[in-house]
Amino acid sequence: xxxxxAALDKFKLVIGLGGGIRSRHVTxxxxxxxxxxxxxxxxxxxxxxxxxxxxxxxxxxxxxxxxPPEILGHMLPFFIKSAPGVICNGDPPFSIWEHPPxxxxxxxxxxxxxxxxxxxxxxxxxxxxxxxxxGLYDADPNANPNANFIKEITVSELKERxxxxxxxxxxxxxxxxxxxxxxxxxxxNGLKPHLLEPALRGEHVGTIVxxxxx
Numbered sequence: 001x002x003x004x005x006a007a008l009d010k011f012k013l014v015i016g017l018g019g020g021i022r023s024r025h026v027t028x029x030x031x032x033x034x035x036x037x038x039x040x041x042x043x044x045x046x047x048x049x050x051x052x053x054x055x056x057x058x059x060x061x062x063x064x065x066x067x068p069p070e071i072l073g074h075m076l077p078f079f080i081k082s083a084p085g086v087i088c089n090g091d092p093p094f095s096i097w098e099h100p101p102x103x104x105x106x107x108x109x110x111x112x113x114x115x116x117x118x119x120x121x122x123x124x125x126x127x128x129x130x131x132x133x134x135g136l137y138d139a140d141p142n143a144n145p146n147a148n149f150i151k152e153i154t155v156s157e158l159k160e161r162x163x164x165x166x167x168x169x170x171x172x173x174x175x176x177x178x179x180x181x182x183x184x185x186x187x188x189n190g191l192k193p194h195l196l197e198p199a200l201r202g203e204h205v206g207t208i209v210x211x212x213x214x
Contacts, residue, residue: 001055001058001059002193003193003194003196003197004059004085004196005059005062006197007196007197007200008059008062008063008064008084008085009084010197010200011085011200012080012084012085013064013084013085013086013200014076014080014085014086014088014115014118014119014122014124015055015064015085015086015087015088016052016087016088016089016090016111016114016115016118017048017051017052017055017087017088017089017090017111018044018048018051018090018091018110018111018112019044019047019048019050019051019111020051022047023043023044023047023048023110026043026044026047027040027043027044027106027107030043031105031106035105036100036105037098037099037100037101037105037106037107038094038095038096038097038098039096040098040105040106040107041091041094041095041096041098041107041109042095042096044091044107044110045069045089045091045093045095048089048090048091048111049069049089052066052087052088052089052090053066055087056087059085059087062084062085063083063084063085064083064084064085064086064087065079065082065083065085065086065087066086066087066088067079067086067087067088069088069089069093072088072089072093073093076088076122077122088118089114090111090112090114090115091109091110091111091114092109092113092114092117093114094107094109108169108170108171109169109171110169111169112129112168112169112172113169113171113172113175115127115129116172116175116176116182116185117175119181119182119185120175120179120180120181120182123181123182124181124182125202126185126186126199126200126202127182127184127185127186128185128186128187128188128196128199128200129167129168129185129186129187129188130188130189130190130196131167131168131187131188131189131190132189132190132191133167133187133189134149134188134189134192134206134207135149135150135151135167135187135188135189135206135207136149136150136153136163136166136167136187136207136209137149137150137163137165138150138161138163139163139164139165140165149207150207151204151207151208152204152207152208152209152210153207153208153209153210154209154210154211154212154213155173155176155177155209155210155211155212156212158173158209159173167187168185168187172185172209173209176209176210176211177211177212179211183210183211184208184209184210184211185208185209186199186204186205186206186207186208186209187206187207187209188205188206189206
């Protein structure tokens with residue numbers, strides 16, 4: 001929170017929140033109950049909205065505004081002009097119209113995809129995913145201490161390597177291949193808050209995933 005507050009002096013921020021481990025728990029219960037993908041997506045939206053309200057309250061003294069999802073698409077330009085930053089639920093508004101995945105029922109478009117689509121639609125200068133790992137590895141670093149860190153990779157290289165565990169929504173690979181404005185995104189470790197400001201400046205401090213050169 002302190003790193004975000006400090007960054008507000010230099011950047012206009014759109015902060016998309018997810019539900020974290022609580023959303024995974026809600027999804028697990030929903031799957032046990034046999035709920036379809038669209039309902040699971042709506043449950044995740046509600047869960048992420050709770051975190052957005054919490055962070056919005058904490059950053060309110062700095063002038064940050066938490067925008068309800070019903071008006072986000074229409075009012076975001078207004079609030080960006082009026083406030084140093086805005087906070088929103090990071091999940092895309094697909095809700096019960098979420099795209100069914102090829103396998104299983106877990107919604108493929110989650111917080112990472114939602115914030116990425118928002119950045120593409122509004123032409124954000126950078127898109128930064130804040131995680132609890134340093135970036136992308138060729139294996140799960142929590143399960144494999146010998147996992148190799150990947151500092152930079154393109155969409156085609158990522159598809160070719162077919163890494164089994166990714167620290168972001170897998171659907172981002174296909175989304176990044178089709179974008180016109182956002183040509184890359186960076187994954188940084190949120191447990192190292194000093195990395196946030198350099199990432200917002202476009203410096204390479206985590207893993208950068210790039211669109212293939214045209």
